[in-house]
Amino acid sequence: MTRVNLALLVLIGCVAALPWFGGAYALRLGTIACMYAILALSWNVVGGFAGYPSFATAAFFGFGAYATGVLLSDGLPLSLAIAATLTASLLLAVLLGVVLLRLRGHYFAIASLSLVEVLRELVNNATDLTGGGMGLNIPLASGSGILADATFFFFAMWGLLLATALMVIAVSSSKLGFGLACIRQNETAASMVGLNCTLYKSIAFGLSAGFVGAAGGLYAAWVHYIDPSDVFDILYSVKPIVMALMGGLGSPLGVVCGAFLYLGLEEVVWRNYIQIHSGVLGVLIVMLLLLLPHGLISLRPGMLRRKPKHV
Amino acid sequence: MSEILRLDAVSRHFGGLQALRGVTLGINKGEVLGLIGPNGAGKTTLVNTICGVTPANSGAVTFMGRDITRIKTYQAARLGLSRTFQIVQPFAEFTVLDNVAAAALFSQPGESLKSAREEARAHVAFVGLEAQAGKSAAALTLAMRKRLELAKALAMKPKLLFLDEVNAGLNSAEVERATRLIHQLAADGITVVMIEHLMKVVLNVCTRIAVLHNGQLIADGAPRAVISNPAVVDAYLGQQYAKRNARGD
Amino acid sequence: MLVAQVLVNALVLGCLYACIAIGFSLVWGVLNVINLIHGSFIVLGAYLAWGLYQSLAIPPWYALLVAAPLFFVFGYLLQRSLLNRVIAAPVLVTLTLTFGLDLILNNAMIYFFKADYRKLSLHPSMGSVSLFDVVVPVDRLIATASALALTGLLYLVLRRLRVGRAIVAVRLDRDAAVLMGVDVKSIYAIAFGFGAALAGCAGVLMALIFPISPLTSSTYLGKAFVVCVLGGLGSVSGALAGGLLLALVEGVGSTLIGPAHATTLSFALLIVFLIARPQGLLGRKGFE
Numbered sequence: 001m002t003r004v005n006l007a008l009l010v011l012i013g014c015v016a017a018l019p020w021f022g023g024a025y026a027l028r029l030g031t032i033a034c035m036y037a038i039l040a041l042s043w044n045v046v047g048g049f050a051g052y053p054s055f056a057t058a059a060f061f062g063f064g065a066y067a068t069g070v071l072l073s074d075g076l077p078l079s080l081a082i083a084a085t086l087t088a089s090l091l092l093a094v095l096l097g098v099v100l101l102r103l104r105g106h107y108f109a110i111a112s113l114s115l116v117e118v119l120r121e122l123v124n125n126a127t128d129l130t131g132g133g134m135g136l137n138i139p140l141a142s143g144s145g146i147l148a149d150a151t152f153f154f155f156a157m158w159g160l161l162l163a164t165a166l167m168v169i170a171v172s173s174s175k176l177g178f179g180l181a182c183i184r185q186n187e188t189a190a191s192m193v194g195l196n197c198t199l200y201k202s203i204a205f206g207l208s209a210g211f212v213g214a215a216g217g218l219y220a221a222w223v224h225y226i227d228p229s230d231v232f233d234i235l236y237s238v239k240p241i242v243m244a245l246m247g248g249l250g251s252p253l254g255v256v257c258g259a260f261l262y263l264g265l266e267e268v269v270w271r272n273y274i275q276i277h278s279g280v281l282g283v284l285i286v287m288l289l290l291l292l293p294h295g296l297i298s299l300r301p302g303m304l305r306r307k308p309k310h311v
Numbered sequence: 312m313s314e315i316l317r318l319d320a321v322s323r324h325f326g327g328l329q330a331l332r333g334v335t336l337g338i339n340k341g342e343v344l345g346l347i348g349p350n351g352a353g354k355t356t357l358v359n360t361i362c363g364v365t366p367a368n369s370g371a372v373t374f375m376g377r378d379i380t381r382i383k384t385y386q387a388a389r390l391g392l393s394r395t396f397q398i399v400q401p402f403a404e405f406t407v408l409d410n411v412a413a414a415a416l417f418s419q420p421g422e423s424l425k426s427a428r429e430e431a432r433a434h435v436a437f438v439g440l441e442a443q444a445g446k447s448a449a450a451l452t453l454a455m456r457k458r459l460e461l462a463k464a465l466a467m468k469p470k471l472l473f474l475d476e477v478n479a480g481l482n483s484a485e486v487e488r489a490t491r492l493i494h495q496l497a498a499d500g501i502t503v504v505m506i507e508h509l510m511k512v513v514l515n516v517c518t519r520i521a522v523l524h525n526g527q528l529i530a531d532g533a534p535r536a537v538i539s540n541p542a543v544v545d546a547y548l549g550q551q552y553a554k555r556n557a558r559g560d
Numbered sequence: 561m562l563v564a565q566v567l568v569n570a571l572v573l574g575c576l577y578a579c580i581a582i583g584f585s586l587v588w589g590v591l592n593v594i595n596l597i598h599g600s601f602i603v604l605g606a607y608l609a610w611g612l613y614q615s616l617a618i619p620p621w622y623a624l625l626v627a628a629p630l631f632f633v634f635g636y637l638l639q640r641s642l643l644n645r646v647i648a649a650p651v652l653v654t655l656t657l658t659f660g661l662d663l664i665l666n667n668a669m670i671y672f673f674k675a676d677y678r679k680l681s682l683h684p685s686m687g688s689v690s691l692f693d694v695v696v697p698v699d700r701l702i703a704t705a706s707a708l709a710l711t712g713l714l715y716l717v718l719r720r721l722r723v724g725r726a727i728v729a730v731r732l733d734r735d736a737a738v739l740m741g742v743d744v745k746s747i748y749a750i751a752f753g754f755g756a757a758l759a760g761c762a763g764v765l766m767a768l769i770f771p772i773s774p775l776t777s778s779t780y781l782g783k784a785f786v787v788c789v790l791g792g793l794g795s796v797s798g799a800l801a802g803g804l805l806l807a808l809v810e811g812v813g814s815t816l817i818g819p820a821h822a823t824t825l826s827f828a829l830l831i832v833f834l835i836a837r838p839q840g841l842l843g844r845k846g847f848e
Contacts, residue, residue: 053652099835105651106594110785111834114827117782121824175416178424182402182413189400192362193467194388194418234778238659241652279667285660289653290645 005169008253012037012165016158019151027150029267031222034157036243037259038164038215041252043240045168046208048250049177050201051184052101055237056112059119060089060209061216062232066123068217069136069226082160082217089213090206097205098198104187113237120232135227138220153222160218164211168252171207180204242285248294315340315471315502316361321370322526323353323360330356332526333370338471343493343503345517345534347510349547352523354506355397358473362394363387375470388418393469395460397476397506401448407459408444411435414466434462438492454485461492472496474505478512490516510538510552522547566815568694570807572704578803579707579765580780581787582714582796583758589794590731590751593643594651596658598759599781600665601631605763606772607673610680620680620764621706627760635756639749647748662777669774677771703765710761714754715796727751731794782823786830792843801841 018030039057046054064085071081100111123130130136140149171177179200182190191197220226239262247258269280316338323331330353338344346354359365361372363384372380374390382390402410411434416427435444438458443451448459457477464472474493478486486509493516496503507513513520513534520537522530524546530537537543544553584598605627612618612626642661646653686698718724729737730747738744770776783806791802806826813825833840 053655103834103838107834107838109651109655110789111831114830117827118824118831125820125824175424178413179417185402185404186400189402191384192388192394193414193463194385196385238656241656245656276667276671279664282660282663282667285656286642289657289660290642293653
């Protein structure tokens with residue numbers, strides 16, 4: 001295990017201590033922080049490791065939210081619903097990936113973006129199953145009491161984050177991660193040396209969707225009510241990218257730091273400038289891309305920078 | 312001698328451009344075949360077609376008895392077909408060692424990253440890049456990058472190796488070195504097909520020459536015979552060369 | 561006759577779609593930038609038309625003359641100052657950057673104009689014409705005619721004017737254009753300016769027909785996307801082909817399976833084309 005990955009696990013470990021330091025507000029913030037970190041880490045697998053600019057995160061987030069919502073409404077216990085959602089999201093992504101990952105660059109980006117639109121409309125129209133535009137009410141899944149609820153969901157999301165981080169660490173130090181790095185640098189050369197690029201890309205896409213779907217599912221169980229435009233929001237695709245860019249593309253530790261930092265900024269702006277908060281987000285994005293194109297990680301001392309060889 | 316690769320009336324077009332017209336060619340195990348011809352004759356296209364980059368529109372390609380006409384690039388690599396690129400294609404962020412390790416890792420089943428890196432050291436040493444093993448591929452000179460290409464191709468343990476203008480852009484010392492490497496490959500039993508413009512190298516190394524012109528195979532045989540062939544002189548070599556050659560220069 | 565009405569509607573709508581998409585297509589084709597601000601430009605143009613009519617009683621066809629230069633300058637400056645810096649950056653960066661810029665513009669519009677839907681109603685109302693049971697509102701007819709005129713104008717500029725030829729040259733082969741002495745940086749800015757001007761003018765025309773609100777910008781953007789992928793990038797004929805195809809599919813689809821599915825249908829069509837024929841009906845292959 002490399003030093004950077006160890007640092008990542010330590011950071012996540014520290015986050016677990018949050019409930020001892022704050023009340024309901026801190027727990028809520030912490031839960032969202034973990035959720036954002038899951039989205040960013042997952043996106044990093046297909047966007048950072050493999051180099052495919054996916055805008056599909058929102059599609060799988062929404063899919064996961066509805067999958068869990070429907071399963072919970074049918075009486076399934078939460079853990080089972082989340083497990084099923086993770087598997088379903090992963091499989092859906094692998095299937096879609098075989099088709100979509102043939103595209104490169106802009107075309108892949110648009111296709112993945114369109115996926116969000118298509119899934120949203122499908123859910124919107126499947127009124128019998130999902131409640132359509134009127135939204136879906138999700139039964140309470142855990143014990144009573146606001147704080148107990150909040151604590152439960154914080155640890156659930158935290159646990160999912162830990163699982164995601166372990167997955168990412170496993171990928172980055174495996175043959176899969178090495179292969180994805182080859183694909184990112186030169187896909188033609190990669191297939192020339194015997195790498196089955198379609199297979200590797202599809203697995204990456206699947207892995208990047210599974211935990212996102214599960215996070216969407218937990219989100220749905222947590223907020224108890226979802227509607228299509230709420231969970232199939234393009235921002236759930238763009239924010240993880242901004243977080244990854246902020247923290248340093250490709251580096252899991254950087255990406256998680258980017259996620260936490262982004263959430264902090266978002267909260268500050270939301271509380272103080274609510275009317276123009278999306279404009280401020282826009283300004284943040286523009287400044288980030290023009291001034292710090294390699295993310296925060298480029299500001300750190302050499303030891304934590306991505307070296308030329310495989311992590 | 313047994314045939315390792317066979318092309319039967321292979322054709323390939325790109326839109327209106329007919330790049331290969333009914334090429335029929337057999338390559339024998341252990342040969343060093345020189346593939347020559349003017350620019351645009353279809354030499355690189357032929358290699359691309361065999362390796363699955365631009366599959367044939369008609370005709371058949373057989374490798375060691377197996378029909379590989381519709382094969383995918385990565386499958387061709389795993390079967391033992393390996394090639395270098397005219398315009399080198401390294402993994403720019405990786406080190407020299409990891410570049411070669413990648414080739415060893417993905418072309419052989421049952422390799423681990425660790426064992427691939429160990430194997431890679433040997434190939435890196437073979438082409439004389441040990442000193443650069445830890446450097447990023449982007450930092451290499453062109454000549455070194457060509458050697459890296461070769462090391463990668465060798466790491467795939469090929470049965471048939473295509474060298475696409477390995478000598479382009481190299482000075483005479485580097486060309487000598489490359490030639491010696493190719494002699495060594497042939498001695499190790501690897502069948503080699505070289506696309507080459509430097510006739511000196513071709514005559515030095517090749518056991519047989521095939522000439523492509525406008526997508527067609529216009530000559531195929533022993534080196535001396537082919538270069539005196541009037542059709543070849545007309546299409547490619549030119550009268551000056553023929554005269555110099557006849558004089559024995 | 562229902563069929564005739566559906567076809568005429570598609571024709572009218574198709575030209576409007578083409579007009580929405582042509583600026584977007586130009587920028588994507590020439591600068592290789594997917595301009596996510598495009599939708600907001602259109603909405604801004606619609607607000608301009610609305611504002612000019614409300615306060616100065618200037619009808620939309622004259623508003624076009626105001627919109628075009630204003631938006632051209634806006635676009636030119638935006639490209640020169642900000643977008644030019646990321647012109648060689650990967651897809652991810654340019655998409656995210658224009659997304660950020662769009663957030664700013666959109667938020668500004670919501671802040672100043674509020675999100676309520678406004679309508680530009682002409683006094684006196686222009687009514688509609690009917691021919692053989694086919695009915696077309698006159699304002700749509702005028703908008704369509706103007707849309708065609710705009711696309712025709714762009715076509716002429718690209719064919720006849722020096723700057724237009726330079727733009728086409730950069731689109732076909734950037735490096736060759738540099739060797740021919742074309743100032744590519746300027747061309748990029750001019751092309752982006754044209755794109756913005758066309759978006760603004762499209763917005764003016766949209767104001768005649770559709771309600772105006774910052775919330776509609778993503779709808780326009782979505783349409784522009786689909787038209788470009790269907791028709792092919794960087795060419796006027798591509799935008800027209802794509803626009804007509806989209807309008808036809810939506811029209812027929814609406815009639816057969818209901819209007820609620822029209823958007824899903826268009827995006828599903830987009831994905832099909834991306835997979836099967838990414839260059840679109842009339843585009844060149846290999847254009848990423």
